[in-house]
Amino acid sequence: MAKSRVLPAVLLTLLLAGASAGQAVTLVFEGEHYTWIKPSMRKGTDDGASQKGYVEIPLQRPHGEQEGEPFDDGSVTFKINIPQNGKYWLWARTWWYDSCGNSFFVMVDDMSPEIPTYITSTKKRKWGWVRGRQYTLAAGYHVIRFQNREDGAKLDQFLLTTAPEKWEPKRAYSETAQYLWQPEK
Template sequence: MYAMRTLGSVVGTLTLAVIVATQASGNESTTTAIDQPIMIEAESFTAQRNDDLRRWTVIPNNESSSKIPENDQRKQAAEGASNGAYIRLLPDTRVTHADKLIRGENFSPEAGKMAVISYPVEIPKAGRYYVWVRAFSTGSEDNGIHVGIDGEWPEHGQRMQWCEGKNTWRWQCAQRTEKQHCGVPMEIYLDIDAPGKKTIEFSMREDGFTMDQFLLTTDKNYRPE
């Protein structure tokens, strides 16, 4: 027998479901809980700070009108965004490698310093939560971000990286390292030591970063479609 129980809805479309499978054998039964990922729409953030130079901007799907050129990133991104909107870090002044890199302005290697957005999330249990983000990248200068929790920015939340799938929405959970610039898979995670309401945060690494959704899962083998 299979039963679906909804534990909570916290932000946007955030829903955590637990599927309980019970197999009866005589007077005994075995129960296995399978945690489904916590899915959150990027535009449902509740706070933004350190945004005097760069700011997260919500862009609705109606930006894909005929007034926007076909080769404009906003049109391409809007056509595939979920829930009618996505967010982008603006202004975007470092579009290509030829554009000047200015630390503390269009690039922030240190997590938690620039353009921080916050999402309150109810965490059902302690554990290691892998963070996946659905992003839209056009090149090598808009494909990095940092993730943290409750104002803390652990090492394995820093330098989240995308390389493949340019000009398309793409899920990723990979960390950029000195040896692997395109990121080591499944090395972006948050270790949460107790259940309860937490604040998941993202901060700028590169301006122009474009995000549609993110999810948290304790299943290292889970892969978003």
């Protein structure tokens, strides 16, 4: 497994045209530091994952060889505190098993969307970032859920950023845990 270098928590310098300078906001969350979890989603460990931890929909036996319905609605859910209004791109650092284990449903605030959104890519058997959608989020609390769509899919981190669309994350990033709500233990 290639070494991953953790880059410092980011506040990208973003210069807006005009007199004032603004900064891009990037929030980073570890998959295994969820607010809530529902089986079959479970935690796992891997040297290639940030902080060596991730969450996954475990591989089923037999693993689906054709596209079909997910076998359950296992999920991880995050309650996060967005610091300022903005348009945020979602990126997820994932590991896919194969062509039938390479996606998650993603819900933001609306947990029963009419048209489910999912993230997917063709990169398999290695950790890599996948772009999701751009969301307009007001400052305050929001709920983000990654839900079973195909078994064998793993989630290491995800981030929300107001950086330009051209910006792409590389490697793993330091967590911004201060923006994650956790229930009192």
